[in-house]
Amino acid sequence: MAAAAPASPKSASAKREREARIGVTVLSGFLGSGKTTLLSRLLNESHGKRLAVIVNDMSELNLDARAASKLVQAEQKLVAMQNGCICCTLREDLLEEVAKLARSGKFDYLVIESTGIAEPLPVAETFSFDSEGASLSDLARLDTMVTMVDAHSFLHDLDTLESLDDRGWEEEQEDAEQHVSTLLVEQIEFANVVVINKCDLVSEAEAARVEAAVRGLNPEAKVIRATKAAVPLDAVMNTGLFSMEKASTAAGWLKEARGEHVPETVEYGISSFVFRSKRPFHPGRLGLLLESRAFSSGTSSQAPPRRRAGADGKALPPAAASDAEGEAKAGDVDDDDEDNAALMAKAASEPLALQAAMRGEYGFVIRSKGIAWLAGSEAGSNSFAGEWSHSGRRVSLTPTGQWMASVPEADRPKDEEFVRSWSDEPGVGDRCNEVVIIAFDLKVDEFRAALQACQVTDAEWEAGPASWAKIEDPIWGDVDWEAFIEAMTAADDDDDEEGGAAGHHHHHDHGACSLPVAGGEDREPESKRAASSSPVGDSA
Template sequence: MPIPVTILCGELGAGKTTLLSELLESSDREIALVVNDVGSVNVDADLVEARTDLSTGEEVLALENGCICCSLSGDLSRSVIRLQRERSFDHLVVEASGVGEPEPIARQFVRGPAAGVYDLESVVTVVDARRFHDRFAARERDGVPAIEGPDESGTRPLADLVLEQVEFCNLLVLNKCDLVTGAERERAVALLETLQPRAEVVTTEFGVVDPDGVLGTDRFDLETAAESAGWKRVLEDETAGHDHGDGDDHGDPDRTHAEDRGHEHAHDGHEHTHDHEHSCDDRGHEHTHDHDDGDDHGDHDHAHPPEEYGIDVDAYRRRRPFHPGRFATLLADLPDGLVRAKGLCWIAGRERQAITMSFAGSETSLEVTGRWIASLSEQRQERYRSGQPDLEWDEEWGDRETRLALIGRGLEMDALIERLDDCLLTDAEMDADWAAFETDAPTAMGETVTVSTDERDGLSENR
């Protein structure tokens, strides 16, 4: 019988190790651990060993000097298979590094070599209530320290990784609720539910949770988790509102799909108009918490219509490219109320490259994730179009478009949309030589450029 697995994610300092130690002390299961740290010393493994009865430390499998979602992925699969053969235990918990993306880890237990002996039950993301509220849920951010940039991984803005962890899970633990007021906690919960509508949200203090609520679940579904992020649902709802078919291209390695990176790449077009009705699910989602304190001891089920907390959700779709200079200027001066923006961009001067935009915290990353179908040979275009009869196709530009999901709190959404429209090429610029436009937008597959709202000189870093 496969051994159940729980993946524990969350940024550095969110309280993962505290929660893990509480689980070890309160659960009657025999738990094996995989603890990953990016530094040369695996501090988390030491802490877990010191705070539990694991006197020999043999049950703690430490993978050091790397991240299990990337460079040590082979070590992870081999190690957990070997662990299962050599030891007897009831449950495996994988504590990921604070800079690890959960989806690649999950796929190893669902589709990798470890899938034969393990059953992934749950992906749990631990969130620091104070830090999350001040970064993402506060209406005004004046006086709040700037979001940290890339840390040891050196590849992506840290805030972007935090939201990736929030968006790919089926259980969110909002920890350290003793550090926020009841109203601040409610705002944080409402925003978490908007960012990941299908995850259960549990609020707590000091990492105290019901072990059965974390280890006794059987609800994780890889494809559901991969497609259920709030920004993806915004785009799906917007597409459904236009009565278009699914234009995703699932067969071409040159395309922009990058499925295991969590990007949304639907190419079903739109008219150059915009409906400002919010496409968020207003029904709310149940979660367990108490209105008066941060403990997770109540049986209250609360619906959280996003508008009650000033949360705005909208989609932006245009069939006209951005001017690279004006777009870069906008990215360096995005409004404080914007929490998340993600999707595909069409930037003039990059006619082949489909570029994914991802904003979180104070930084935006632009990454080439593939090519537009329209940039392929006529023969290949015909092949893909014949397999997608509902794909919208412009006679001149093909499937090229900008398609973004926008999530904010206290945000003047119409004003942001107008600013985005101002970045589009004018009619005169559409007839100009786009190669003459200066741009630092990325060109190569996998290449990423990052711009910070603290910098006013355009795209700031090319990795």
Template sequence: MVTVVDAANLLKDYSSQDFLADRGESLGEDDTRSLVSLLVEQIEFADVVIINKADLVSPEHLATVRKLVAALNADARILEARFGRVPLEAVLDTGLFDDAKAETRPLWAKELYGYAHHRPENEEYGVESFVYRARAPFDPTKFHAFSSSGWDGVIRAKGHFWLATRPDWVGELAQAGAQTTTAGLGRWWAAIPRNRWPDGDAFERSVGDKWDSVWGDRRQELVFIGIGMDEAALRYQLDACLVETTAFTPDIWQGRDDPFPRWGVQEAA
């Protein structure tokens, strides 16, 4: 899979709040995707990324574009081009595409799920990354303020979270550029009767690796990828959102302020 990006406009588009419909590029009335979500999707799952119009930007600008691409896709072959000209052998019959590996290609997935053998992006491109993990729920008001604040230097953030007011539900956070979204993914396995769990040793091992004797698989697990981001400050802000488990009783938190939108019919049930 080959993706072509415009060196002159990528940084501007990545920080845009536009939807595809705003650019006249939607697939129809039901296509509510944002411009940045499409950019991210196309870069994260590409085998080859061609940075076109490389001659129209400064070396510093081009270096930042390369860092952005590398931050989104750790394994892509990155090529620079003028007028879209690249050697045909670089894009045809490359043998690079592997459907099974496509899901592990984004850098956030490598960091979050611990896929081995990915190259040290910080050494080659100056891209930084870290995973925030905690075994305590977030205060929804504090975490909502954090997720809405914008984070200097962060290019991509992804992961799942646990709210004190929704102890049974997995929340998902996804950030790219200027856009941050949250949604409900479903229930934690700890909230599902064991007789409804999938069969198989692989599932038992995957859940067992993340299991806490009190809270089960409930946890915070968020990856942040950026250039020049302040990891210590981000960790401090996230720690400030936590509710200490020694003082946490789910029943007490029911009905407290929770500014997050309802997560479908589940929250209403």
């Protein structure tokens, strides 16, 4: 066997430079999830590394920094960043501080503890920013994105309809209406390592359900159960796990959409599938399903959650108030039972498959995402795709770009992928439903049948859009389509004037749902081709 060729001096030098960069771990997770406890362990245990720590806390007193400062030894460095979030308002400060610590040569490793409301993606993107021809990645190596999850509060946080503002987490931010469940899911979906902490406070069955949910949301992440944040240090430092490309495609819904199906296992009890069809949803029947217990974690005895899934993305109050221990208050239970009975009464004449799904007999959906076609008028619902996004109990179905079938033929794309996806059936064209479903205890065939039951019937299909316009629409019935089109056009004009650059908001659009088509290629959904999202509604 021939000996391997020696590495060239140039490649060896490049390798040394890469290895010389300071490694970085970012800790994300809600307040109380255990980030500071883990940080304490990293600072106090004997690992032989000189640690630098950046602590970001939104509170005026910066309690996390005060707690951590007591633990920092003489050879370690603490930088406290407060009155802002490192994923937006303090982003430039973060870049400068990391660069300063890396250039000092005094530290072997850097740990960044983000505030509980920080989104991991924009923090990670900071490491790829170029500044005067130099990138932070030349000095620092983003090694691991760790998300801490509180096993005791996870299912409640997943099911809650509260916004960050409701909890007093983001009182003066632009996007105080961002939802707790949405942020929780985003923190999990972008992680390399998820630590399910406080497992001593829950039963084995509940811990298993939390782990199942985490694995369903992010099949790529390394999942560790812990008590008092006791995890092996080599599981969160110098793992070499982070890759922006992998992290950006690790979400379970996206892997399912791309055809990378993760099969259901008895051990985790979570599974997924993609619902695809070329027939519109009846907004009334779909609204019933979205309001039902089927779109929850299935752990609450109060079902369904009281909420309206609509274009404005707003919701009615949650199913039951909770006390500090997460127990439903008795005074709310009867009201919720009445709500459930009223909802099922509305569905009494609907297909049995839909009714069974509403009762939770076919599984409990904790995450769903995609595009939807709602039956409606030619000037409204039938011309615009719906961006479907859902976490926990929070469902948002927001009108977005036009279906190409509703624009003149001369303005339609001519590329091969678009042509292949086009249906020549009258009234269809590129209109479709493509929705990823991730659920507990999922009966795939039965749930698929329930979604099919939510579509227009053969008779309703034959009646066409003129008849659909008369359907009572609890989802988009209050949309002013003329105002929507005007706002959408104005947004496109603004993007053109600014060269397509969008301003930074605290809640980020993590990209379009890229769904596979026949032949295995990926494409952006048709709803994204003609127009950007409008101000109508939120994107959960």
